[in-house]
Each structure stands twice: as C-alpha cells, then as structure tokens.
Amino acid sequence: MSEVLRHTPARLAPKVNIGDAKLISYLPVVLAVGGAALLAFLRLRAGGEHFISDGALMMLALAAYLTAAVFHLTNLYAPSHLFQRLGLWAATAGVFCNLASWSVRWVASYERELNIIARQGGEMPWFFRYIPFANLYDLSLAFACGAGLATLLIAHRQSFRFVGALSLPLAAIILVLARFIGGEIANLPPVLDSYWRPIHVGTASLSYGVALVCFAVAVVYLLKDGIKTEAMAVWSSLFALAVLFTISRCSVFAPATFGTYSASTFIGTPSGRAASLPLRADVPYVGWLLVLSGLLLVAVIATFGLYLKRQDERARKVGHLLLKLLLVAQIAAVAVLAYQVKTLTNVGAHVNRQQYARFGAFLLEQNMGREAVAALGNAQLERTAADFMRTRGDQLMLSLQSNPVELSALITALAGTLFVIIFSFKTARLRAALPALDKIDSLMYKTGGVTFAGLALLLITGAIWANESWGRYWGWDSKETGAFVAWLTYGAFLHVRISRGWTGRPAAYFAIVAFLLIVFTYLGVSYLLPGLHSYA
C-alpha cells in the first residue's frame, strides 16, 4: 500500500463503522424473543396452575397487534415520532406475547404428558415431542408470530415501518382464527414425533410469516403506484362475495335456503369434551344481514365498475357511500352472529330437517360399515336422525369454535372493506407518506425472494421427512402440492420481474396471488381436501 495510507486507518475505522448504531435497531426483536424465552423458562421452573396461560398470552398478543396497527395507521396519515415509537413497541409487545404463548404452550404440553407417563413409571420422551407444531392452532400461533417477527425485523429500517400497518392486522386475524379453532392440547399422532417436525413446521411458519409481509408490501406497492382505491374495493368485494357464497355450505344465496345462515353444532360427550356434529343449526337474523351485505357488495362492484370504466364521478361518490354502508352491514352480521352463537338456546329447534338423511348416515356409520349404511333407505336414515334429535336434541350447542374458517373469512372480508375505506381517505396524502416506489419494490423483491427460498426449504424438509417416515419424498399429497403451487407462483413472481415489459405491477399481482395460495394451502387443504396433512 502506498505511503499515504499508513496514517489513515486510525481515522478511518470509527468513521466508517456505524454498525453499533444499527444493532440497536434490532433491539425490539431481541427483547421480544429473549423475553418470551425467559417467560417459558419461568413457566418450566416456577410455573404451574397459576402461571399465565398460553391462551391469555395469545389474547394479549392479539390486543397488542391491534393497538400497534392503529398506531402504525395513524402514523401514516399524521406522521409523528411518538406514534411511530408507540407502534413499534406495541408490535414488540405483541410478538413477545405471541411467542411467549407458543413457548408456554410447549411447557404445558410437556407437563400434561409428564403426568400420564411418569405416573406409570415410563421414561419421558424427548422434549421436542412437545413442540407446539401439532395442529392448526399451533401453526396459526406460529404463523402470526412469524409475521410479527418479520415485521419487527423489517422495522429496523425506519422507512419500512409502514409495513406494520397492514401486516399486523393480518397477524391479528390469524390469531382470531386460532382463537376460533381452539387451543385444546391433544395427543400427538405418533408419525409426527420426528425431529423433522420442528425443522419443517418451523420453516413453514417463518416463511408463511414473511409471505404475509410480502403480500402487505405488494398491496402497498399497488397503492403507491397509483392503483385507484375503487379498483381495490372491487377486488376486495369480489373476495367478500366469494366468502358469502361459500360459507354455510353455500346456503345463504341458494334459492332453496335463501337468507339462511347455519352454524355447525356441538354436543357434550361423556368424557366432558364437546364433539362437533355434521349438523348445522340456522342462526336467526344472520342470513338476512349476509344477504344485505351481498347486495351491497354487488352494488359497490357495479358503481365502482361504472366509475372505473366511464370515469363517472357520481358513481364514485355513490360507491363510497355504499362501501361505508357495506362496512356497517358486515360489522352487524359478524356481531349478530357472535351474539346469537353465544346466547341462542334450544339449538335443536333450529336444525333444518333436510339434513336428517345425511346426519342419519353419519350416526349409523359410527357403528356399521359404510357399505351397509349406503344400502339403507332414506326413510330409515331420517328416522335414526329424528330419534337422535328427540333424545339428545336439547344437548346441542353452538360455539364460536364451530366454524373457525367461516368466521375468520367473514372477519377478513370485513377487514378488507375497512382497509379500502381507510385507504380511500386522503389517498394522496397516504401515497406521499409512503417511501419511494423503488424502495417498496426492493422490499417486495427481498421478502418475495426470502419467501421463495423459505418455501423451497419447506418443500425440501417436508420431502426429506416424508422419505424418512413413509419412504417417498414426493407423493402429490394436497398439502405438499399446495405449497408447491405457491412456490411456483413465487418463482413466477421472481421471473416476471426480469421479463421485459412485465416489470412493475404484474410482479405485485403475482405476490398477492401467491400469498392467497399460501392461505389456501394453510386452511383450505386442512378443511376441504383429504390427505396426509389433515391434522394440520
């Protein structure tokens, strides 16, 4: 090196190295993770009956996420250092509670089995058997946590803190879903007792979390890019319509059952646990509120469609008014549904007799072969169901846990409307508050790339686990196919960005579709499709 350089290093080092200042920006993540680990340790050493339960921690996390989201949103419209900090710390508290809930659950699950096995003098299996990655509740908890962690990690850059305004409400919805699914700890299916489970499901929750953030960034990208909020309203309304059409076995808009919403029923069993029955009870008023929402949705789509096509200013105004009415109707529908589910008595009287044949077959299949039941006539099946209703009909109950996905879908549709309304308010100001388009694009690419890599690792670890447990690394099981499809879509997202003429918005569309596919994989496969992953 030249002579000049000899005296420079001493001056250079402190000036260039500003790494110290950067590390502090990761403090929220460190605090949340460290705090949760500490709490789990306390639960293990000093815990017991009176320690805070994982369910309570989850509700705290939910509250913290929602608070943080409100601060983040406020900060976008009225930028304030205080709100930004409050938002960040509320998000930190949310991630802390979320992760603590998950890890406390781990300890609780361990202690539950400790009581059974140790009593009989058996040796305890290894600790990882109890990692809460066993069912959809656990995965939802971890998914929300992954999203929260990704948001916090990204928030280490001040200009990217806007992400929380969208990703935290989504994380909250996932926690609501978890609340509806219900967190009862059950025995582990033995095939899941493998060291690949923490690796595979851990990868899943983290990459799903990052995917959620990528989705949020893609939506913000479109907003910044100048997509009209009216167009967003059309898309969110189409989603909501799809939800309304499919819930309650498509009964709300079917001609025969128009205006009826029915919820699955539970019945108490001798073991004290409630069992879900394939029998739905009509919930009063909810169906008509849903029909009203549906009509408003169609009206919103029509008026905004008119505006987008013909630039009709009056249609736009009417559309926004309808959108607000729609929000009221959606809120009313969800609120009435929750109230009715909690308070409805005499559930048996609300069961439509048309389900009797199917339900009778279900009852008989408990004790007979499927072929034998199929040979029976409808009259006998209906009689069986009627007998059951006569003797045990008064024991039927409704619960918020009856239809977790339907309820969450309704709430998601509501949240969609709410966000479109929020975005429509002083949109220009909102756009100005967001970082430059290329910065958002860069973040979208980063999160999308990480999701792509994460999903690849998810598929790989899943394949290896399957090969070690079942002797095949790929079997086109619906869950693995779902993850594969989502991965392909993220692959398409990455390639669209380097395809001439397709850069910009198309990439954002792909990122949005890919996340919807992830949600489909995560919920749809477990609830709708048969397969090996039916437990989670």
Place this chain on the structure above:
Amino acid sequence: MTAITKHQSRQLPRATAAQPAPRAASIITGTMDLLSSVRFGVLLLVLLALASIVGMVVMQVNVEGFDKYYAELSPATRLLFGTLNFFDIYHSWYFNFLLLVLSLNIILSSIDHFPKAWTFIGRRKLDASAHWLRGQEQHAELTLAAASAREVAERISAIARTLRLRARVTEKGGATFVAAERGAWNRLGAYAVHVALLVIFVGGFMTAQFGHTGQMMLEPGATRAEMSETRFDLDKPTQSTVALPFAVECTDIQQKLLDKNGPTSPMNTLDWSTAIRVKDPVRGETSAIVRLNRPFDYRGYRFFQASFIPDGKARTVTLAVMPEQGGAAETVTIKRDETVTLADGTRIKFADFYSDFVLSGAGAASQSEEYNNPAALVMISRPTGAAAKGYAFPASAAATGPMVGRPVAGYRIQLADFEKVGAAHILSVQKDPGANVVYLGFVLLSATLVGVFFFSHQRVWARIEPQGAGRFTVLLGGNTNRSRVAFEDRFKRLTAALNEQFEVQQS
C-alpha cells in the same frame, strides 16, 4: 397469457427477418427463441400451477376414499375427468410434457443468459464514463483536495476495503478509476439454482422409472421374501407382488403405549418397533429393528413402519402359576409363541391371546379389538408327559364363564399382566435409486438459494479527474443486483467517509 403469445408471435418474424435462412431453420430459431424466453418460462410455471391445483381439487386415484368419491360423481363428470386424466393428473402425459418443456426452458434460457452473467466475473468493468456513472441508481459527485489522483484513488480503495468491497485502481484516458465490488459470484447463483432443480428433476425421473414401493405384513415368526405393490386403475386397485433378493423374518413386534391402560390406537402410541432378521443368500444374516420414523436400510432397500393390524394381542404375558394341590405360586413372563420351564420341569407355552375372549361354537375367539376380556391360551406339558391346553384370565376377570379359573394339567393359572401389541405390523419397503440424486439436488438447492437471496453483487466505481491546483473531481456511481437498500447504506457510508477524510468543497 395472451400477451405472451402475442409477444412471441411478434418475435418470430423478427427472427426470420434478421437471418434470411431457409423456412425450416426459421421455425427452429423461432421455437428456440420461444423455449428460451423467460416469459415462456413464467407461462409454464403458471400452467404447471394450474394443473397442480386441478390435482388438488379433484381427488387422485391413490388417495384413500377415492372409490367413494368416484362412486358419487355423475357419469358425465367421470367421463370428462377420466378423458382429461384428471384423476391421475400428475402421471398424465401432458403433465410430464409440461415438466419436460420446463426443463428445456430452464436449460435454454440459462444458456442464453449465462454469457452475460459470466462477463461480471470474466471481464470486470474497471472504468466508466461520467455520463454512465451519473445514470447509476446510486451516484455522487465530490471535489477533493489531495496531492495526486493516485492518493485519492488509494484512499477510496482503503475506505472501500473497510466496507468489505474489493477495489482495483486503473488509469485510462487521463482519468484514474477505482472499481470496487463484492459478491460477483452472486451473478451465477441463479444458474446454480437451475442446475439444482434439474438435478432434482433427474432424480424424480429415476424414481419414477426404477423405483418400487411395496408393503410387507409381518407377524412374529413369519418370513417373507416379496412385497406387494398397489397400482390404481381408477377405482380398481390391483395388487402385484415383487420378489426381493432376500427373505425377511420377523422375530418380535412391540408397541410402546403412552398410557399403558389405554387402547392400542395410534393416538395412544409412542412408537412401534419390528425386530427383523434379513436372510440374504449373498450377505448372510442381519438383524435390525425398524421403528417409526427410523427406517432400516439394506442393500438399497429401506424398511419403514407403515401401519399395523390392530387385533388385540399381547407381546408378553406374565402368569401366576399355582399347583392345584397347593404350594408356592410361581410367576413367569413368556413371550409370544415361546416356552418357559418351571422349577419342577413343567413347560408352559404362550400360544395365543384373545383381547375380548368369547367361547363360541367354533371355539375360542375374540369378539373385538379391545381388551375387554383378555385371556391367554397356554399349552402345558408336564415332565410326566401329561399335556393340556387352557386359558389364563386375570384375577379380577370381568368375565365369568366355564373357562375361568378351571385348572389346566394340575395348575391354576392367572394372567397377572400382559404387554399390549397388535397382531402384525405392516412395513413399507422402498427401493429408490433416485432418492440420493434428489437429496443431492436438495442440498444444492438449499445452498444456492441462500447464496442467491442473502447475498448480492454490489459494485462502485470512482472516476477521478484533476481540476488543477491540487483539486480533483470524484464522480462516484454504483449498482447492485439485489438488496438495494443495504447497498444504498453502503454507498452513503462510502461517500460520508470520503467527506470526512478530505477537505471537502462540494461542487
């Protein structure tokens, strides 16, 4: 989607115009252009995703419950889906064709783009025009005071090095240049990812062509030298047997229960294990235990726990044996099908087990899989030669009946304890020469994906030109292939450090 086709068809005539070649050649060029285009790749990904979604929504033949699903479909649906291969879409000709075309697309577009990526490594850009630098995503212009352009260049290089950029100083046309960069290899990452994908495809092809997966039911004492393979023809599964080059003898099966008083259902099970002895004409005998999630490898074959026959049996029974005339009771534990000898020379064999004992016209039987009324069938032979068989029941036997408490060959025998186990274990046997290739692809893919997305190729150039009077104009510019925000930080730190280092006068 139509956009792509339009775009491609627009490309075709252009290719023809550029090279006035015979018609056949132009078709080939056009096809090659199409096959190697990234847009076409995106289209293929979308098609593959759509086909996979069809496969998710329509139940596939190999999924349990397909026969019921198939029976409930209308004849028209059956015909339509059947003709379109929707019931087994992942093995349909068009799905395989899609995968093949995708592989071709990956190879051809990689070949197309690779030379350009290689120039980042093979021919590094060492200098840059002022105009070009100003057009970079990050750029800055400074005026610095120094003794020589060389000094400025060395200082910039030193700062670049502290920022972990490798710097090279060159001179060209009266200007001095610093070219600093990091992670140039990252440009090749995408190609490595594609190679990894192709390796996985090759492995998958090998599995499909040469792999076998079968089932083998094993109960203690059984020896099998073949496995049964299931093939599906819509709702009619057919079994065929595949001979193995060795025989497998089962010596023991065990089911570790969570709650020993509970049922033998999977949810109450910690582990299943099957002890086997492989009898190989080439390699001799090998013993192994196959446990859940812990397969056993032998000569390219893997043995897995797959399922079990849940008929309630016992792996061992513990019997309290009392001579009928009185005397000390003896407690013995006997394994299934084995015999123990008492102190007086009497031999007791544990021959069979009934979990829900019932005596019917046809003899002893179990009326359910549950352990409602357990009983062990024992064979007793005394040294005197007298022999008899009888049933041992628990002392607290819920059952009452002619068999309970009846002495056998001069002994009263009670079932003191027993270890629950199913009747047989079903192992899945896999021979998959493609699996190792796939694993190699997995390793490559994981490594390369991390390499691609967590690193980036970042480059900075400085163009130093003398202004006269010991002042120099430094024009900085740089770009990156990803992680633009992190790169912006680095670039800002570089310019900030330069400002700190020199007496600065902003130009």
